[in-house]
Amino acid sequence: MPPPSPRPLTLFTLIPESDAARAAVNHSANAPFVSQHGDQLVFDIGHIRAKPDGTLVTLGRGNADIVLDSPSLSRIQCSFVIHPDTNVVMLHDLSGRWSTQVSGLPLFPFENDRTRQVVVSSKLNPVLGMGGEKRDLYKFRLEWRQDLPNTLKEIKARKEADASISYQEDTRNARTIDAKETVIQTPRFDLRIQVPPRPKIRYIHSDDSALGRGQFGQVLKVIDVDTGRFLAVKKLIRQAEGSWEAAAQKREVEVLSRSRHPRIVEFVGQQMDEFGLDIFMALKEGSVQSLVNQILRESTTPENCNARIVAVGDGVFPQMLSALDFLAYNGVVHRDVKPANILYDTTSKGKHNFYLGDFGLCHKTTIAKSLGTGTELYMAPELNRLGPQEISGTGSQAKADMWSLFATMLWILDVNGYRQRSSAFRTHQEAVGAVVYEADNSAGMVSIGEMAIYRPELRASAAQMLLKIKCADGLTTPRNYIPALIQYHDAPLTPQSNSPAIPERRSARLANKK
Structure with a gap:
């Protein structure tokens, strides 16, 4: 009988929402991650010690931590990884044909002109899908034990006290599953797409986001959902064309963009919307x-x-x-x-x-x-x-x-x-x-x-x-x-x-x- 969910030290739970996902939680090879959540079985993630590179768990049909036994998936389909600097949990799509996707609201999905990684948290991307024409053959809903700020604090505390934490050990030997060739059931993409030099920065606000405020705008702490990096964004109110304020905003961007020096705060990018100008910089303490x-x-x-x-x-x-x-x-x-x-x-x-x-x-x-x-x-x-x-x-x-x-x-x-x-x-x-x-x-x-x-x-x-x-x-x-x-x-x-x-x-x- 599986233990009740969530297990101690669980960060989040994968709740199956498709027939293939429900079959996966009954697969005998996945027992170290399975727990009882009400009247259904689920996967708990975080109670087993992360790998040295920060990987919490891998999913796939080959030598993965969680086995998804379908030829439509890659041997290692995707992974959940802790960002080494910010402790944000990232979902990495490792599939050969980009057959992993997130859905639900709020949503920041994988996009073709970006790296195949994205932040997952209690604040965004609540559903994981893999395989099939609509990438929903395996479908799981992510349920987090804590909100984002407390999850980050929990992960940081675990890193600092790693040796004294009683993680459950995954005692299975490395599996050598007879992995058949992948049967492609998902749309093929042209891998030579033209990538814009600097895609628009997608971000969510941190709960302690306010860093400063002035006459012409404010500075906020945000998380870049495509990198997991904390940024400071200076949000400047749109100014009248030709005004000295507009000239000052333009000048600030120009100077920052070419001031690459180890003792000058790093300029990450800038973008305009209907409200004004966003200037992104590296976040400092x-x-x-x-x-x-x-x-x-x-x-x-x-x-x-x-x-x-x-x-x-x-x-x-x-x-x-x-x-x-x-x-x-x-x-x-x-x-x-x-x-x-x-x-x-x-x-x-x-x-x-x-x-x-x-x-x-x-x-x-x-x-x-x-x-x-x-x-x-x-x-x-x-x-x-x-x-x-x-x-x-x-x-x-x-x-x-x-x-x-x-x-x-x-x-x-x-x-x-x-x-x-x-x-x-x-x-x-x-x-x-x-x-x-x-x-x-x-x-x-x-x-x-x-x-x-x-x-x-x-x-x-x-x-x-x-x-x-x-x-x-x-x-x-x-x-x-x-x-x-x-x-x-x-x-x-x-x-x-x-x-x-x-x-x-x-x-x-x-x-x-x-």
């Missing part, structure tokens, strides 16, 4: 802003907190210099470098990698200033005081990003309580004054003070700073294009003389003031 706040919450001692914050700063600084050098060399200014726009992920060894994201305000160096400027706390002084011609004339537009990175480092490291102090700033002038003061007076920041020189044409570039900190492997700019660095205390100071919010520097520097 969060922003540096959220990471710092998490460290502040979790740290048990000031020493532990400080050590972890310093480690974040030590990672952010060279990695963002590398990203900014790449952009500058390619004539792009980001214009909104700040903790919320630097993303991170964590390696298996606990190390953080950082990525520059959100290119909504970026532009080529030939585009006028009127297209908008970044968050004022991190914004370079010239973006607020110079006109478009003056900025273009300096030949140093990318230097604005260097100022912003310096201010970002002040915030990350909380130099002299900068986080709390900066929250009280009411004007851009106050923010500029604080940056100038810390560059001149903070022992920990003087060594990179060249990034906070008031005049952009004298300010350090990302390439110069990479050389200074001996991280030349992060360079994009050829070395012979990099001029000598102007030392911070050799640079003349040129703020407005009547601006009390911008402090005077040490008397030793006043002689250089112009």
Whole structure:
């Protein structure tokens, strides 16, 4: 007598809905997967340990885990596989003639211009069909024990505690079924179909999908149903043709699509619909802003907190210099470098990698200033005081990003309580004054003070700073294009003389003031 369904550790159950499927659950070779579900027999999936490649189970007429004894099927017809990174369960069609399909609602079926794999979950693709002219000779309904978020948590927990989990073992010897040649009863397809270079991205929302919201749209966490990969999609509201907002959206896509760099968030694709523009990017764990706040919450001692914050700063600084050098060399200014726009992920060894994201305000160096400027706390002084011609004339537009990175480092490291102090700033002038003061007076920041020189044409570039900190492997700019660095205390100071919010520097520097 089969055990009651679901067995312990079952992720989902295959409930037969055709005569051939009902015959399969009565096949003696399939006993390790069979359980009693009410008045019928079913297949439980997940209670037997997954194979090293993540395969939960294979189905087919040959040496498969679940035997489907029909010559119309392939020896290995299909498989259910756990995605190695996201833990999403994928259905792979391994049949020779594409005779596996999903149905029911919500539906994202296999399509001819895509790889033969698709996400299955409690949220989509509830019916599996195989063989026959309509791919319904074997028909099973998928019944999940938990919703998608909890299924993902369950799989992740199992991976982390694999050795201590009491899976049922499949003690059968490898079967060598006398597999007859496949009898094709399903439509033949031309395998040389022309595949579009980038099919439309199909996705479902994650239950914790909201990542951010702004004036022109929102950022959501989604699952690409064809790859099982988590993505961030920036959904931008359609703007009037010819407006600066529409130009900014177009510019963001153009910059992201050609900014292939290990320290810039990966661009996956973009597509339009009647509502607006979707920009797809690789999903990261969060922003540096959220990471710092998490460290502040979790740290048990000031020493532990400080050590972890310093480690974040030590990672952010060279990695963002590398990203900014790449952009500058390619004539792009980001214009909104700040903790919320630097993303991170964590390696298996606990190390953080950082990525520059959100290119909504970026532009080529030939585009006028009127297209908008970044968050004022991190914004370079010239973006607020110079006109478009003056900025273009300096030949140093990318230097604005260097100022912003310096201010970002002040915030990350909380130099002299900068986080709390900066929250009280009411004007851009106050923010500029604080940056100038810390560059001149903070022992920990003087060594990179060249990034906070008031005049952009004298300010350090990302390439110069990479050389200074001996991280030349992060360079994009050829070395012979990099001029000598102007030392911070050799640079003349040129703020407005009547601006009390911008402090005077040490008397030793006043002689250089112009």
